[in-house]
Amino acid sequence: MYAPKDVEKPIVPVRLDMESTLCFSCDKELACFTKCCHNNSTFLTPYDIIRLKNRLNMPSDEFLLLFTMPGKIEASDLPVPVIKLNPEKNNACPFLGEDGCTVYEDRPVSCRYYPIAAGLFHNHDLENNENFFALIKEAHCLGHDLGQEMTIAQWREDQGIPPYDEHNKGWVELILRRKSLGPFVEIPEKTLQMFFMACYNLDAFRRFVLKSNFLNIYEIPEDRLQKVKEDDVALLYLGYDWLMTTFFGAGRLKLIEHVAEAEEIEVD
Numbered sequence: 001m002y003a004p005k006d007v008e009k010p011i012v013p014v015r016l017d018m019e020s021t022l023c024f025s026c027d028k029e030l031a032c033f034t035k036c037c038h039n040n041s042t043f044l045t046p047y048d049i050i051r052l053k054n055r056l057n058m059p060s061d062e063f064l065l066l067f068t069m070p071g072k073i074e075a076s077d078l079p080v081p082v083i084k085l086n087p088e089k090n091n092a093c094p095f096l097g098e099d100g101c102t103v104y105e106d107r108p109v110s111c112r113y114y115p116i117a118a119g120l121f122h123n124h125d126l127e128n129n130e131n132f133f134a135l136i137k138e139a140h141c142l143g144h145d146l147g148q149e150m151t152i153a154q155w156r157e158d159q160g161i162p163p164y165d166e167h168n169k170g171w172v173e174l175i176l177r178r179k180s181l182g183p184f185v186e187i188p189e190k191t192l193q194m195f196f197m198a199c200y201n202l203d204a205f206r207r208f209v210l211k212s213n214f215l216n217i218y219e220i221p222e223d224r225l226q227k228v229k230e231d232d233v234a235l236l237y238l239g240y241d242w243l244m245t246t247f248f249g250a251g252r253l254k255l256i257e258h259v260a261e262a263e264e265i266e267v268d
């Protein structure tokens, strides 16, 4: 699963892959300009939040409070922040300005993919997940059949998507692993909080790593720790490893010798 901009949007029922082509062009001169930035449920991925909160120069907890509301990832119970729309402005995205998107260079990945919905096909076998795509065709969007023909691979490059997919890979893996447990396995509230903090509220996760018992339990090499202190992406990758280790016993973080596996770390 890779959250489409809005799951309610009309999806053309044809499964596309990287080599499938589309003709699409978006332009300020089109009568539909910014119509796509209203009435959406735009899910935010971990790397979306890093880019947006750093662009807006605010800590992740403040960003989440001001601009998002809680959502759930379908068939998983896992939380995901969804952009909070502005009811006083026709349910516009809060990042929409007079001249269009005010965070364009750091816009979320689902805005970059649009008019493509991206997903991961999975049959409970993590090795066989593959990318799949579909075209979203909304009556108000006038960009279809304009511009040059491109493959989806070219569209992804053109829209700056590859780093998003790369840095969200660990998040997608966690979601697929959780889904593979099936709907009858209940996830404890504390686990959901850990997932939320490590994936979305990175400044809180950094405080947790540095100020809780974390470093007395896990062996984090000094150079990795230094990067984690300064770089949000390095911190996010530590979060993925921590969640994979604690939730799925994947052993991606080494326990310090003599530390009992059962030792508790308090999550705020």
Ligand code: SF4
Pocket (backbone or CB within 6 Å): 025, 026, 027, 030, 032, 033, 034, 035, 036, 037, 114, 140, 141, 142, 143, 144
């Ligand atoms: S062409 Fe489609 S994507 Fe572009 S502004 Fe118009 S509605 Fe939005």
Ligand code: SF4
Pocket (backbone or CB within 6 Å): 036, 037, 038, 040, 042, 093, 094, 095, 096, 097, 100, 101, 102, 103, 104, 107, 108, 111
């Ligand atoms: S982030 Fe930008 S492109 Fe995406 S919905 Fe909001 S205003 Fe539109």
